[in-house]
Amino acid sequence: MNQLTFDRMYRASCEKDPEFEGLFWMGVKTTGIFCRPTCTARKPLPENVEFFTDSRSAITRGYRACKICKPLELPSQTPAYIERLLEELRASPSLRLRDGDLRERGIEPATLRRWFLKHHGMTFHAFARMQRINTAFRKLQQQSTVTDSAMSAGFDSLSGFGDRFRDVFGVAPSSARAARVLHLQRIETPLGTMIACASEDGLCLVEFSDRKALETELLTLARKLNATIIQAENPHLSLLAEELRSYFAGTLRAFTVPLERTGTDFQHAVWDALVSIPYGTTRSYAEQAVIVGRPSAVRAVANANGMNKIAIVIPCHRVIGADGKLTGYAGGVWRKQHLLQLERDALQANTSNSYTSE
Template identity: 45%
Template sequence: MISADLKHTYYQALLEKKSEYEGIFYVGVKTTGVFCRPTCPAKKPKFENCEFYGTAKEALLASFRPCQRCRPLSHPNYVSELVQKLVNAIEENPEHRWTEEDLRSLSVDASTARRQFKKRFGMTFVEYARARRMGLALKQIRGGNAVIHAQLSTGYESGSGFRDAFSRIMGTAPARLGDQQILKASWIDTRLGPMMAIASEEELVLLEFVDRRGLEREVERLRKRTGSAVIPGKTPAICSIEQELERYFAGELREFKTPVNLLGSPFQKKVWEQLRDIPPGQVTSYAEIAAAVRKPTAYRAVAQANGANQLAIVIPCHRVVNLNGNLGGYGGGLSRKQWLLEHERITSTKEVPL
C-alpha cells in the first residue's frame, strides 16, 4: 500500500517528469483507463484521477492498459525505431559523412534525429556519426596506415578539417596519437532508467545514470585524467556489466565480478573498497566507514569520497546512510537510492541461482 505522502511525492514527480522515478512507480489514470511512466509527455491528470502502482504488473491487474505514448511496458529509455534505423545505417557504412540530404532520403527529419539521439546518447546524430568515423580513423592509424589514408577514407578532403575533428574527439592530433588509450561508451537500459558505461577492453571505469547532474563534466574529467579518447562502442567489460546489471535487477546477483579500474586518491580507493564490503541488504554510516579506514574523524572526507564514486551500484555508495538513519544523499536521486535498498533487502534473503 502506497502512503498518502508518497502519492503526493509521486504526483509531483509526474508533473515535473522526473526521470529518476522511472521504474519506481506507474500512474493509472482513471479518466482514460491507461497507465503511464513518470516521464510520459501526455497532459497531466488531476491528482484525484490518479492511482499509483509500484510495478507495471500491478497496474495491469487493476485493469489499466499501457499508454501508447510513453510505452510503460518497454525499457525506460527504449530505442525508438528511428534511432535504431539510423544506428543501423551508420553501421552499414560507418565511414560515410552524413548530410541533411542523406536523412531526407531516409524520410527522416534532421531536427527529430538530433533530438532523439541527444536524448538517447547525450550527443546529436551528427556527433555520433563523427565519433564513429574517428574511431575507424584511429584504428587505421594504429594499424600503421598513413594519416592521409585515414583522412580520405573517413570522407575528409581537407587535412586541417580532419585534424580538427579528430583532435576534438580524441583529445590529440592524429600525428601525436602515440599510445593514447581508447575508452568506449555504451548506454545500458535498466529498471531504473538508462545508465552510461565507459570502459577499456578489460576494465569498467564509469557507470552512472544518464540523468545524473554534471555527467558530461564527469566524462570530460575522466578523459583528461586518463589521457583517453571516449568513443561510442562496446568492449568485453561493457558486455559483462550489462549482463550483470540484468541479473542484479532480476534479483539474481549479489556480487559484481566485472573488473573495474578505480580512479581516485589512495584515501578514496580505501573508502570505495570498504563500500564493496557492505553486504547487500545492509547499510552503514559515514562515521562507521571512517572508523573502518582508520580515520575516525574523517567522516566528511568519507562523504566526499562517497560522492566521487563513478561506479554506481557496483561500488554500492547507496548503502551508506546518515548516522540517524536518514537516507542522506545520492547522485542518482534519493528515490533510486530508496528503491535499491529495498530491492536488496528483499532479494538478499532469496536463494541466488548459480
C-alpha cells in the same frame, strides 16, 4: 519550419513526415534504439521517447541504430550524383572539392549544401572534413606522424588539423596513437537506463543515464585514460548486464565484473571500504571514516563516496547519515531507497526460504 518542440517532433514521427528527415532523431528508451522520423516501425508512447537534433548525441547517450530505418546511413533516395561524389571521397579522402570542382562535375554547390544540411545536419564541406579527420585518426593509430596524417588527410595547417581533431575525438592528435578505446553501452534496469563504459581491462563507469553530470563525467574519464569512447560490445559490459539482471532479481549479492577504477589512493581506500559493506546492510559516513583509518575525515570520506563512478557495483548506496537518513545519492534518493529495500527483501526472502526447506 515550425519550432522543433517535443510535440511537433513526436507528431512528425507518428506521421512519418519526410520533411523532418535529417532534422531530428528519436531514441526509444524501452529498446535502446534510435530511428529516423520516417521509420516504419511501430511508434512508442511519448513517455518512452526522447529526441535528438543530431545522430551523434543519440549515440553518445548509448542508443543503437535501428535496423529498419538505418539512421546512420543515407536515405535510400540518395541521388545518384551524390552517391558518385561520396564514392569519390571514400576512394581519396584527401580530395578537397571546391565549388568550381563541383560545378565541373555538373553539381550545383547550393543544392548540394541544402541536401547535406538536411540529411546529415552539416554542409557538404563539413561532411568531407569529417571524413578526412576519420581517415587521419586511423592513420595515426597505424603509427604515422601527425604531420604525415594531417597532410595526407588534406589539411593545409597543422593547427587547423589539431583543433578539428580535438573537437571530434576529444584528444590531441599527438595522443591519438597511444589512445585507448573505451566501449559504451546502455543497460536497461527496473530503475531506469544505465550507461556503462569499459576498457579491455574492466568496467570504468556505470551511472543512471539521467545523471546531470554524465556527459562531463564521460569526457573526464576519456581524458584521464587517454581514451576515445565508442559504442560497441565488450565482454565486461555483457557480464555487467547479466549481473545487474541477477542483482535486480535479488539473486546476486556480490559482483564479479572486473573494474578499472580511476581516482586517488584515498578514493580507492574509500571505495574498498564501500565494497566491504555487507549486502543488505548500511553504514554511516562516520563508520566509513573509522574503517578507512581517518576517523576525523568524515567529510572527505563522504566526498570520495560521491566520486564513485561505478554505481551499484561499488555500493555507495549502502552509506547513510548517522541519524539513519538516506542523504544524497547521485542517482536520486528514491533509487537509493529502492536499492536498499531490494537488498533487505532479498535477504528476508532467503531467510524464509531456508526455513521452509529445513
